[in-house]
Amino acid sequence: MSFTFNFPDPENSENAVQEEKQEKEDEGDEIDHVEQFREIFTSEAVQATDLPTFSYEMSDCVCIKCVDSQAVETRLCDEQRFTCGVTAAANQHSDLIPNVYEGGLKVWECALDLAEYLCKSTVHFKNKNVLELGCGAGIPAILALLNGASSVHFQDYNYEVIESYTIPNVMLNVPEKNTCTCRYFSGDWDSFRNHMSNQNIQYDVILSAETIYKPENYKKLTAIFEHFLSQDGEIYVAAKSNYFGVGGGTRDFESFVLKAGKFNVETCHTVETGVPREIMKLTRR
Numbered sequence: 408m409s410f411t412f413n414f415p416d417p418e419n420s421e422n423a424v425q426e427e428k429q430e431k432e433d434e435g436d437e438i439d440h441v442e443q444f445r446e447i448f449t450s451e452a453v454q455a456t457d458l459p460t461f462s463y464e465m466s467d468c469v470c471i472k473c474v475d476s477q478a479v480e481t482r483l484c485d486e487q488r489f490t491c492g493v494t495a496a497a498n499q500h501s502d503l504i505p506n507v508y509e510g511g512l513k514v515w516e517c518a519l520d521l522a523e524y525l526c527k528s529t530v531h532f533k534n535k536n537v538l539e540l541g542c543g544a545g546i547p548a549i550l551a552l553l554n555g556a557s558s559v560h561f562q563d564y565n566y567e568v569i570e571s572y573t574i575p576n577v578m579l580n581v582p583e584k585n586t587c588t589c590r591y592f593s594g595d596w597d598s599f600r601n602h603m604s605n606q607n608i609q610y611d612v613i614l615s616a617e618t619i620y621k622p623e624n625y626k627k628l629t630a631i632f633e634h635f636l637s638q639d640g641e642i643y644v645a646a647k648s649n650y651f652g653v654g655g656g657t658r659d660f661e662s663f664v665l666k667a668g669k670f671n672v673e674t675c676h677t678v679e680t681g682v683p684r685e686i687m688k689l690t691r692r
C-alpha cells in the first residue's frame with residue numbers, strides 16, 4: 408500500500424471541481440459546495456463482513472482490524488447506485504478531490520503513527536469523551552474505544568466513508584461487552600461545529616491525523632478545538648512536516664495555532680523519514 412500523499416493532478420482535479428460546480432449551477436444549487444452535516448446511525452452502515460480485512464499491530468497486545476479499503480472502493484464503484492466523492496476520486500485515480508472527497512477511504516501513515524504513539528504513551532482514555540476529526544478508518548479512535556473511553560465520536564468529510572468503512576471497522580473491533588457510546592458524523596468541519604454547538608458536548612481528547620494539509624482549513628479545524636475541548640482536555644494532531652504542493656504541514660499549523668493564542672503546542676513524537684512526521688499535542692493556554 409502506498410503512503411505517499413498522492414495529491415491529484417491539479418488539472419484533472421480542477422476539471423472535476425468545475426464539472427461539479429457546473430452540475431450544481433445547472434441544478435440551481437449554491438456553487439461553493441461543501442458536504443453538509445449528517446449524523447449516520449449504525450443501522451445505515453453498509454455490510455462489509457464478506458470483505459477482506461487487514462490487521463494492524465499497534466503493540467504486542469493490541470491489534471486493530473480494518474476492512475480492505477480497495478474492496479470497499481470497488482464495491483461502491485460496482486454498485487453504481489449513486490455517484491459519490493469516493494467513486495468520483497476512483498474514476499480519476501486520485502486520492503483526493505478538494506471539497507468532494509477528502510481522502511478518508513485509506514489508512515494514511517500518520518494515523519498509524521498516532522495509534523502506535525497512543526498505545527505506548529500515558530494518554531488515558533478511561534471514562535473519557537473522545538472525538539476523532541477526519542477519522543477515515545478511525546484507527547486512533549478505535550484504540551480509544553478499546554481503552555475504556557465512555558464515548559467516541561467519529562467524524563469524516565464523506566458520509567460514504569463513514570457508512571462503508573468507519574462503522575464496519577468499529578464493528579470488527581468492538582468488544583463483546585462494549586459500554587462505549589459511538590456516534591458518527593459526516594460533513595465539513597464548519598457544519599459539524601454549527602450542528603453540534605447546541606448539544607452541550609465537551610471532549611476530553613480530540614484526535615486527528617493527516618488533516619492539516621490545507622492551510623485554508625486551519626480556521627475551521629481549530630474552531631472545533633476551541634468550541635468543544637474541555638478545559639483540561641488534550642488534542643493530538645499527527646501530520647507530515649510538509650504537504651508539498653498544497654502548502655500545509657506541522658510548522659505551518661503550529662505557527663497558525665500559536666498566533667491565534669488559544670493553545671499551547673508541543674511536539675511529543677517525531678518520525679524521521681524523507682518527509683518527517685510528527686505528533687503535536689495542543690492544550691488550552
Ligand SMILES: C[S@@+](CC[C@H](N)C(=O)[O-])C[C@H]1O[C@@H](n2cnc3c(N)ncnc32)[C@H](O)[C@@H]1O
Nearest residue numbers: 509510511515518541543563564595596616617
Ligand atoms: C488524508 S485523509 C486522513 C484520514 C485518516 N485520518 C488517516 O490518517 O488515515 C484527511 C481527512 O480529513 C478530513 N477532512 C479534510 N478536510 C475536511 C473538511 N473541510 N471538513 C471535514 N473533514 C475534512 C476528511 O474526513 C479526511 O478523511
